[in-house]
Amino acid sequence: MTLEAIDKDLWLAEGPVVDFHGFPYPTRMVVVRLPDGTLWVWSPIELTDALKSEVEALGPVAHLVSPNAIHYLFLGQWHHAWPEAKLWGPAATIKKCKDLPFEAALEDTPPEAWQGVISQAWFRGSFFMDEIAFLHEPTHTAIFADLSEHFSEGFLKRHWKGWQRWIAGLWGITEGKGHAPLEWRLSWWNREPARRAIARIIAAKPRRVIMAHGEWVDEDAGLFLRRAFSWLIKD
Template identity: 35%
Template sequence: MTSLIPLGHDLWTVEGAPIRGAGGFDFPTRMCIARLTDGSLWVHSPIALNASLTSEIAGLGPVRHLVAPNDLHHRFLADWAAAYPDARIYAAPGVAQKSPGVVVDEGLEPESPAIWADLFQQVIFDGNMITTEVVFFHHPSGTLIFTDLLQQMPSGWYKGWRATVARADLMTGDYPSVPRKFRIAFRNRRAMRAAIAKLRRLPVQKIVMAHGPVVETNAAKVLDTAFAWAR
């Protein structure tokens, strides 16, 4: 059974194994893969690599672009760089410092690199004390791709005191939400609202989160509700 879940228009998502974070909090993982116009593959927030996944990817095309969208999602970057030495690494601020064995070829900027500018728009959420996150919008499929800024943990994912903390932090709930710690950590509120405004202008049809389910219905409304607190 394939682990690649098609999102349409040469875009796929893959669910990975949970990873252990600070305080013993486990997080579900998810990455995205896109085939660019030249046939090369773009890999967003790489998850743990294994032989089965490597085989499936080989059927899609050559991996040429590895994307670390914030400095919290770099754990498997070195493994992917070793497996795909011809791939260029694109990273958000802070990734290079946390991955000393990885050579970052290009920092992620407000403007998309020419190689994927026809397919992706990127919006940078900086001025956050936890991390700077780059959000991507895949034009052909109308898919908005988040990493940590938007989350929705599965029902019952945490137990005991961790469940209480996660609920208070807005990590769990009926709808995707910006965790409370990220809301508080924004120091440049004007830049934050400008970035949110850019997202709201996009024709969003789907939403993908590294830590949550794929949203395939009423995505624009889900996005608006998730950021209503920022008004």
């Protein structure tokens, strides 16, 4: 099985390791079944025949979601398989993927089509990149793409060279810290919108945190988020 059931109407799937500027990154997507039985797919991974069959067994794909301008590689592949699905992403993704028919750009307010079970927070203020973080409210699950990277020591030893592992430790993207990459943190020229965004997520009291890259967290989510976003949160 490719899809892993995490909670009621919530699944994730692990994709292949991909190269990102010379650094090997694991890939992960999240699938939510909405109240009407349709599927909301976040950060789609490479679509294999096996994964397609498993997804179709859950219900029809209605929404394909890019959280930031990096997580878009397989949107076209999925949209070809499910042409009726709506495409969603922030303005930066839409600008980058001009060949795909996106809906209005995502900001702080979730579309009504998501039927009230998914809320979101727009992390902006960086000149490098923005990101939409999500919360699946019925299962109290926070979902991040690159705002929190949480690589295990085992993964880094298998896939990253020694100097790359040194960088991972310096950046704090290792298990137990879970920061965003250092160069992205340094690019935040206006942190107030992002502070409001993480405050909204923490105030919702998530019980788990799923991120695209690294070990996801199934307990003490509030503590983890305060540590992962300590560079952003004011005491």
